[in-house]
Amino acid sequence: MSPVRRVAAYAVLVALAAFLLAPFVWMGLVSLHPSRSPIPDLATIIPRQPAWDNYATVLVGTDLPVARFALNSLVVTSLVVGGQLLVCSLAAFAFARLDWRGRETVFALFLLSLMIAGPVTQIPVFLMLRAVGALDTLLALVAPGVGSAFGVFLLRQAFLAVPRELDEAARIDGASHWTVYARVVLPLSGSALATLGAFAFIATWTDFFWPLLATSSLENRTLEVGLSVFKDSYGGTDWPLQMAAAVIVLAPLLLVFLALQRYFVRGVTLGSGK
């Protein structure tokens, strides 16, 4: 590439990065303006004295239990990620490694459900959970998330890539299916498990619709729904506080993403046939 084109390419790359990140930078800066101050002008966007206490105010200083929202999100997300990895990897092992009648039919059911997810299931799942009295509980937030057809599919592909000779060697030593699953296949599929875990984390942490529907009492809300409640309470009146709340929701997401970013590429390209 000629030097001129190289410079032009970097100029476009940097401009695009600035365009994508500008709103986040603005968010961080506004969150440090004194609480209740008017929306800063572009000229006065950098706060003279960073108001770090906005963060303490958001976490413990309002009549909304924000720390409780954060705890709920942490518990729900951990349980969903752990549950999804276990449930999906068990099923994926049966599809990739075991020889059984009905395997193709059951796998087709999983693939079919990839196509029919969406708003159709929300009303019935709500009604079912209400019928068993599980609405507004931890169960209602966790149970719908512990399985994933996408996860079964992704892990099956990964398990198929583990050499079968390793299973057979273990079996000659008398290993059970469980031992092959737990001691041979899982340890060799770390990056696929990380990919699914990363996607499950982001999807659960940022899920809005389902926790909005499934919880009704304030202390059972997750951060994402709590942020919406916060916005409705302080929206238009206190931009710095609102933006501090948004930073509190975003920060863990960005940390997880930066730590696991290479696994996102793998998950997104899966299924495009590449």
Added chain:
Amino acid sequence: MRPRPQTRDDRAAWAFVAPALVHLVLFALAPIVVAFGVSLFDWKVLKGTMPFVGLGTYAGVLSDEGFWNAMGNSLEFAFLSVPTGMAVALAVAVLVTQQLRGLGFFRTVYYVPAVSSGVAVSMLWIYVYLPESGLINATTRLFGIASVDFLNDPAWAMPALAFMAVWTGLGPKMVVYAAGLLAIPPAVHEAAALDGAVGWRRFWAVTWPLLGPTHLFVLVTATIGALQVFTPVYTMTRGGPMGATDVVGYHIYTEAWVRFHVSTAAAQSFLLLLVTGAAAWLQFRLLRDQAAGWGAA
């Protein structure tokens, strides 16, 4: 020559698959049946009555102007956001698959909006679109352009939501296109160069058609996502102004949980599933035929 009956792992396999299968039945398959069942009744939640009306609910939905408005809005949102989003993502993918240093950093940055919380991002964009002091209006004012209240102007609200969707959706589309670009063997480009195809001509004659399956994948997944959009509408416009952004995903939500017309909402969710499936099928047919045409040419 394995003796088949002994190698069958039926019992163990069902035990391994049972948790995922129970989950699939409870949270995906049974709900489809229940939703269809509910849509055949006229369930009055507040009165507690539930007479059977068969397909009457669907007739009611199809003659409801509000629903058609919502369906039109969803299609408008998809038309505004999907092709633009794909074009931007492809252009960026071409850029980040060049031979340059530091592209990994830019790929990561471009993905950030896609992993951000939908509510937090919506709050950001409320500010970006504010009249007078918002990021856009504050910038355009420097050029003497009059302020626009994007989210409260019926003509601007939907394009504003679509523009934001292009911003949030860039990362995953870019990654898929980059993978598609990198999968084209270098020999193909070298052969095209020998035939004198360079620059734009090579892009349109060689790269673009070879991306066929990638276009299809991005188009279908992006369209399905666009037709189900909910969070930004709920957080930013609540379907307004004057129903201009009342998309189907939000319309179903208000029908079921604000007006308590559960049967109507169930029927609407089925119709949305039908439209989504039809759109995916149509795109698949069109692009497959086109791919076959490229092969023959």
